[in-house]
Amino acid sequence: MTDLFSKFDPLIELRTNLLAQGQEDPFNLVMERVVSPTEAICNGRQTILLGTYNYMGMTFDPDVIEAGKQALDDFGAGTTGSRVLNGTYAGHKAVEEALKEFYGMDHAMVFSTGYQANLGIISTVAGKGDYIVLDIDSHASIWDGCKLGDAEVVPFKHNDIEAMDKRLGRIPEGAGKLVILEGVYSMLGDIAPLKEMIAVAKKHGAMVLVDEAHSMGFIGPNGRGVAEDQGVLDDVDFVIGTFSKSVGTVGGFCVSNHPKFEILRLVCRPYVFTASLPPSVVATACTSIRKLMHAGNKRAHLWENSKILHQGLTEAGFQLGTSEPQSAIIAVIMPDLEKGAAMWEALLKEGLYVNLARPPATPANMTLLRCSLCAEHTAEQVQTIIGMFQRAGKAVGII
């Protein structure tokens, strides 16, 4: 039968063939019970979690949980409305205040997800006739924001400063320009040379948006991200972030010093035409963000974990996405999807959950096992993880 679903046939076939070999479905895992930020019962097994974005382990922080419970009692389960109508409660203003303090910026706007933050800000700021110059490895939410806004979209090779410079130089005079970069690229866990790239963008008179989803709370002296770490946060026009990683709940945001920023609340469709976050969510986010301002020790421990895992996996003979650890993400490169899926399953049976990432999410058609560390992983757990990788890698024939 041919209908609108026929275009999915190749993917359906790929999945059917993979699962026919008895492979556990990597995209249908269920966590029956979550024990802590680093452990859960997955598909019936006690499992160490190494594939969440819970970098700072805030999901079970007692103060965070307490704030959420209190907000449920005081404000109810949901707002049933848009931010611009009946959906702005005291908690939404409080979390925006917390963000302004966290980043030291004048304005903060909270969206219902990080995806919507990119979708909304990009499509509203860069419209028809404007030019967006962006890294080819940008996240799906960035690409979708470009598409929604009708701007001319000009990609350049990943982290290639010269390619970016050339493309900016060819944009017709007078056209509006937005450069979009990420602090940490989540597939390989590599960072961008933001200092050099932002200088080039400014030389061409472009505005700069940096997605710091995977660096918040962890990278930079105050956990503000890669731009802070490289000393160029003041030159960033828009920082996009999320509550669903280090903050430990769900939601997205943009912070900015632009004097006219507040007008976006009225013209940004993914902000206006959706319900605002539930009171419990903004309360947990607010408490978590304020705690992340003083999380220096946790940051230091997370860096230790990242370095030890990177070194351990390198010594075991795995090929990694970066030659040195640059973030809390360590990507292990698999020879192909079949081997990657087999390795993923072998690790799961060892009691370890990692992310299996495959094209089109990955660059260069790679299959990756992405490990993301948590500040709550103990040094002992990291050693256990390295041992699991060694056994699974030998069993599958990758090392």
Added chain:
Amino acid sequence: MDRAATAEKIAGIIEPFNKKGVEITDASTFAGDLEFDSLTVMDFVAAIEDEFDIIISMNQQAEIENYGQLIDAVVKLQG
């Protein structure tokens, strides 16, 4: 640069990307006949952009399906 001169330059640029040595006509499609994947498209477009000092935005790329359309687009973009 006229169409003939532009076509000649592009023929030189596409050669290393045409790994299977497909015979190229104006009707040859990039996705079908030449089997360009997204990475090849990016590198190939970058090579064309650098040679002619132009921008072929993703929006414009979406309109270019075959070799002839590419030559026409590059002629037009050079103004």
